[in-house]
Amino acid sequence: MKLELRGITKTFGALVANDHIDLTVEPGEIHCLLGENGAGKSTLMNILYGLYRADSGEILLDDEVQHFAGPGDAARAGIGMVHQHFMLIPVFTVAENVMLGHEESKLGFLDLPAARAKVREISARFGFDVNPDALIEDLPVGVQQRVEIIKALSREAKVLVFDEPTAVLTPQETDELMIIMRQLKESGTAIVFITHKLREVREVADKITVMRLGKVVGEAQPTASNAELASLMVGRSVELTVVKSKATTKEHALVVEGLNIRDATGALVVKDVSFQVRAGEILAIAGVQGNGQTELTEALLGLQERVVGSIELDGKSLRHLPIDRVLGAGVGFVPEDRQEDALVGEFTIAENLMLDRADGEPFVRRGALQLKYRSEFAAEKITEFDVRAQGIDTAVGRLSGGNQQKVVLARELSRNLRLFVAAQPTRGLDVGSIEFVHERIVATRDAGVPVIVVSTELDEVIALADRIAVMYEGRIVGIVSGDTSREVLGQMMAGELPDGTKLAA
Amino acid sequence: MSAELPASVPVADTGTDQAALSLDHAGNELPPDHPSSRLNAALRDVLGGSVVLTILAVFISLVIGGILIASTNTDVQTASGYFLARPGDTLAAIWQSVSGAYAAIFRGGVYDFTADNFGDGISSFLNSLGFATPLIAAGLGIAVGFRSGVFNIGGTGMILVAAAAAGWVGFALTLPPGIHMIVAVLAGLVAGGFWAFIVGFLKARTGAHEVIVTIMLNYIALYLIDYLLNSPVLRDPSSNAPVSPPEKSTAVFFPLLGSQYGLNFGFILVIAATIFCWWLLNRSSLGFKLRAVGENPRAARVAGIRINRMYVYVMVISGILVGFAGVYQVLGQITTGFDRGIDSGIGFTAITVALLGRSRPWGVFAAGILFGVLQAGSYTMQADQGVNVNVLPVIQSVIVLFLAAPPLVRAIFRLPAPGRRPKAAVATGAAKTMVAK
Numbered sequence: 001m002k003l004e005l006r007g008i009t010k011t012f013g014a015l016v017a018n019d020h021i022d023l024t025v026e027p028g029e030i031h032c033l034l035g036e037n038g039a040g041k042s043t044l045m046n047i048l049y050g051l052y053r054a055d056s057g058e059i060l061l062d063d064e065v066q067h068f069a070g071p072g073d074a075a076r077a078g079i080g081m082v083h084q085h086f087m088l089i090p091v092f093t094v095a096e097n098v099m100l101g102h103e104e105s106k107l108g109f110l111d112l113p114a115a116r117a118k119v120r121e122i123s124a125r126f127g128f129d130v131n132p133d134a135l136i137e138d139l140p141v142g143v144q145q146r147v148e149i150i151k152a153l154s155r156e157a158k159v160l161v162f163d164e165p166t167a168v169l170t171p172q173e174t175d176e177l178m179i180i181m182r183q184l185k186e187s188g189t190a191i192v193f194i195t196h197k198l199r200e201v202r203e204v205a206d207k208i209t210v211m212r213l214g215k216v217v218g219e220a221q222p223t224a225s226n227a228e229l230a231s232l233m234v235g236r237s238v239e240l241t242v243v244k245s246k247a248t249t250k251e252h253a254l255v256v257e258g259l260n261i262r263d264a265t266g267a268l269v270v271k272d273v274s275f276q277v278r279a280g281e282i283l284a285i286a287g288v289q290g291n292g293q294t295e296l297t298e299a300l301l302g303l304q305e306r307v308v309g310s311i312e313l314d315g316k317s318l319r320h321l322p323i324d325r326v327l328g329a330g331v332g333f334v335p336e337d338r339q340e341d342a343l344v345g346e347f348t349i350a351e352n353l354m355l356d357r358a359d360g361e362p363f364v365r366r367g368a369l370q371l372k373y374r375s376e377f378a379a380e381k382i383t384e385f386d387v388r389a390q391g392i393d394t395a396v397g398r399l400s401g402g403n404q405q406k407v408v409l410a411r412e413l414s415r416n417l418r419l420f421v422a423a424q425p426t427r428g429l430d431v432g433s434i435e436f437v438h439e440r441i442v443a444t445r446d447a448g449v450p451v452i453v454v455s456t457e458l459d460e461v462i463a464l465a466d467r468i469a470v471m472y473e474g475r476i477v478g479i480v481s482g483d484t485s486r487e488v489l490g491q492m493m494a495g496e497l498p499d500g501t502k503l504a505a
Numbered sequence: 506m507s508a509e510l511p512a513s514v515p516v517a518d519t520g521t522d523q524a525a526l527s528l529d530h531a532g533n534e535l536p537p538d539h540p541s542s543r544l545n546a547a548l549r550d551v552l553g554g555s556v557v558l559t560i561l562a563v564f565i566s567l568v569i570g571g572i573l574i575a576s577t578n579t580d581v582q583t584a585s586g587y588f589l590a591r592p593g594d595t596l597a598a599i600w601q602s603v604s605g606a607y608a609a610i611f612r613g614g615v616y617d618f619t620a621d622n623f624g625d626g627i628s629s630f631l632n633s634l635g636f637a638t639p640l641i642a643a644g645l646g647i648a649v650g651f652r653s654g655v656f657n658i659g660g661t662g663m664i665l666v667a668a669a670a671a672g673w674v675g676f677a678l679t680l681p682p683g684i685h686m687i688v689a690v691l692a693g694l695v696a697g698g699f700w701a702f703i704v705g706f707l708k709a710r711t712g713a714h715e716v717i718v719t720i721m722l723n724y725i726a727l728y729l730i731d732y733l734l735n736s737p738v739l740r741d742p743s744s745n746a747p748v749s750p751p752e753k754s755t756a757v758f759f760p761l762l763g764s765q766y767g768l769n770f771g772f773i774l775v776i777a778a779t780i781f782c783w784w785l786l787n788r789s790s791l792g793f794k795l796r797a798v799g800e801n802p803r804a805a806r807v808a809g810i811r812i813n814r815m816y817v818y819v820m821v822i823s824g825i826l827v828g829f830a831g832v833y834q835v836l837g838q839i840t841t842g843f844d845r846g847i848d849s850g851i852g853f854t855a856i857t858v859a860l861l862g863r864s865r866p867w868g869v870f871a872a873g874i875l876f877g878v879l880q881a882g883s884y885t886m887q888a889d890q891g892v893n894v895n896v897l898p899v900i901q902s903v904i905v906l907f908l909a910a911p912p913l914v915r916a917i918f919r920l921p922a923p924g925r926r927p928k929a930a931v932a933t934g935a936a937k938t939m940v941a942k
Contacts, residue, residue: 303807324809335807344801355797356808364790371788 080152613885637877697828
């Protein structure tokens with residue numbers, strides 16, 4: 001079946017998640033939808049699957065316009081979806097999960113034998129090794145995904161959407177999935193494969209469509225180089241210009257040595273990372289989202305629990321310190337997710353400005369809040385940082401993203417800093433706010449503070465960095481100088497260090 | 506890839522609901538801080554916000570209580586037997602029963618207009634304040650927990666252990682007047698605080714959920730007190746029933762306006778507790794951190810607030826406040842010796858009081874007085890009108906139901922949903938500033 005999307009547009013409030021997206025997928029074709037997190041891929045697929053309704057545009061199957069009121073309609077029309085997070089019931093068996101939602105019954109009893117037979121039949125067709133009576137919770141992740149595929153195929157899906165299917169898989173399981181996808185393609189299924197991993201794209205894709213910030217920014221052939229794909233993915237249409245002088249660096253301030261971090265499941269997400277940052281320079285940590293940057297910055301703050309290695313700031317270890325002591329040692333932090341980790345939405349601007357200084361002077365004296373000082377401080381800061389709000393008593397949750405970020409910056413930069421860590425400091429911001437945030441980061445550097453900026457935006461990295469560390473799969477591929485070319489950075493983001501690259505470690 | 510703005514720039518005309526909400530479609534909308542738009546926003550906040558919602562919830566529950574009263578009234582039942590012949594009789598009977606019941610509540614809870622003098626009339630209200638005192642104290646304890654994101658369902662257990670501790674000091678020790686009372690109060694508060702500390706400690710150390718732990722501790726406290734009341738520790742040797750000896754007069758709360766009124770020193774203490782809670786939540790560093798944990802524990806943690814410690818602190822504070830309700834029960838309300846029913850359901854009613862007071866200290870104070878009035882009045886209602894006092898728990902429960910389901914109340918009264926317009930105003934405001942750049 002041929003799938004065609006025409007002019008799909010979807011907005012959430014002020015955010016345009018999909019802006020006139022056109023996409024055609026032929027039967028027997030693997031069409032890759034490539035893009036950063038937040039590019040609008042998942043929104044588009046949720047529209048296709050009937051979970052969201054598009055503001056405008058149409059979905060066509062074999063040139064017929066479809067109107068999906070919900071996932072049921074989409075499934076009946078022949079669209080199957082393998083979700084990023086599996087939609088399976090752990091305490092049910094494979095067969096029960098496969099029949100869930102369109103249960104067949106005989107004389108009021110569930111027709112489990114029919115479901116079992118179906119699982120066996122599809123398993124045999126594609127060489128899956130799936131026992132229909134196994135409980136989902138006992139199965140490894142890779143097999144659970146196959147159950148999702150079986151579930152979609154059991155409903156005669158002719159168009160299969162894989163939403164970031166490899167995010168949860170081991171490399172070996174990923175390879176097996178690739179084989180399965182090729183088999184499905186041979187049998188005439190149209191496949192939409194959503195990912196941000198370049199290697200996989202080049203391996204299986206017949207066609208590649210790149211999305212960024214809600215728009216289709218280009219199409220590419222699987223023969224395109226990683227660097228070309230990476231620059232399409234992370235490039236920015238507006239040239240970022242940051243006026244900054246040459247860094248006047250001093251001695252090493254932050255020294256990170258042999259850092260290893262495990263996540264909650266025990267998987268190693270940061271592997272043997274070492275680097276130094278000098279006072280008065282910006283070290284940018286580049287890389288595609290999900291390659292260990294988040295965990296690395298959190299470990300610097302003491303937010304990660306399973307950490308091995310050393311972190312020293314000005315000769316003093318930050319390891320094993322509780323978070324308040326790390327902050328007290330002069331570490332300023334702008335978290336990646338400002339609404340979840342940086343701000344209390346229901347609190348006022350003034351309250352948020354003292355959030356990490358709720359102990360001791362000047363905001364607290366003898367256990368009591370110093371409201372007068374706080375009001376003066378807040379009034380001064382919203383002027384200085386150009387926070388556009390009705391006043392200092394406006395709830396932060398009511399501000400736009402840019403103004404929220406300015407509140408975070410105002411709070412962190414008004415402390416006496418010895419290290420400043422900013423993770424994705426301009427994510428989701430408008431151009432004006434981006435400029436402001438960049439100016440502030442550079443000003444902090446010029447004041448002699450070592451700065452770490454983590455960003456998935458290549459342009460931001462290039463605009464700000466004095467040196468760039470590129471991370472891939474938990475490792476630092478290399479640390480290069482700030483004027484390294486995009487092509488080289490793009491290759492490094494795909495895990496390859498081109499020959500002859502000058503390292504600046 | 507031309508020089509266009511990234512999609513994340515807020516644009517003024519992005520959707521129908523925003524266009525409909527902005528004040529002027531032509532694009533010259535009023536700035537967010539313009540007086541008339543501010544008034545508009547304030548009006549919506551009040552209408553959609555929970556003050557009006559709270560009052561409406563109380564109103565609906567009184568209506569439902571009225572239906573209950575009318576439908577169980579024998580006169581109404583008789584008259585409805587010939588409803589088609591003379592519908593007026595039924596309506597009159599309904600009016601009689603409901604107005605009679607609520608008038609009785611007013612006389613018993615607020616002011617007895619049939620009394621001979623002001624002093625006798627107002628004694629109803631002073632009685633109500635007596636009933637309100639433990640409800641306010643326990644309500645404050647629960648509310649402080651709510652504000653910190655902790656659901657303390659263990660009021661019953663804390664009240665029981667606090668009552669037992671204060672009661673034991675009150676009847677077993679011999680101390681000078683005043684000092685005896687202070688020691689008894691402190692013993693009760695320590696017991697309540699300790700009982701709650703167990704919960705906070707387990708939550709902080711092991712991640713045990715406080716709802717489960719507090720519910721279980723309710724049972725442990727109940728059977729512990731039951732056991733002690735059947736042992737020489739608490740049991741009055743001169744009594745056949747498992748009841749404690751009466752409190753010594755040196756320990757009990759002294760009456761404030763004379764012994765004929767049910768108002769005593771405990772009420773002064775509960776006013777002090779309300780002021781303390783207000784200061785704690787709004788003016789203290791600890792309260793600031795507790796609220797931060799309650800609203801967004803992740804951000805609080807990143808900001809260096811040690812949330813596990815906060816859970817312990819808030820539980821202890823909550824336990825002390827709830828414990829005061831238990832202290833008041835033995836030293837102020839039932840000073841003739843207590844049994845295992847000494848908590849009188851206050852532990853659970855306090856949750857309603859906290860919800861009704863929107864977890865604001867003075868809101869809880871007002872809600873506690875309202876419940877005190879209803880409680881005092883319900884006894885008069887039963888005595889005068891023959892309406893069972895169990896109508897009261899129904900009314901209280903319906904209040905909780907409606908507070909827990911604001912969309913339902915909004916639907917019944919066709920109120921607008923809160924929080925939409927202000928967000929749109931900020932978005933369009935931001936868009937405007939972008940355009941101006």
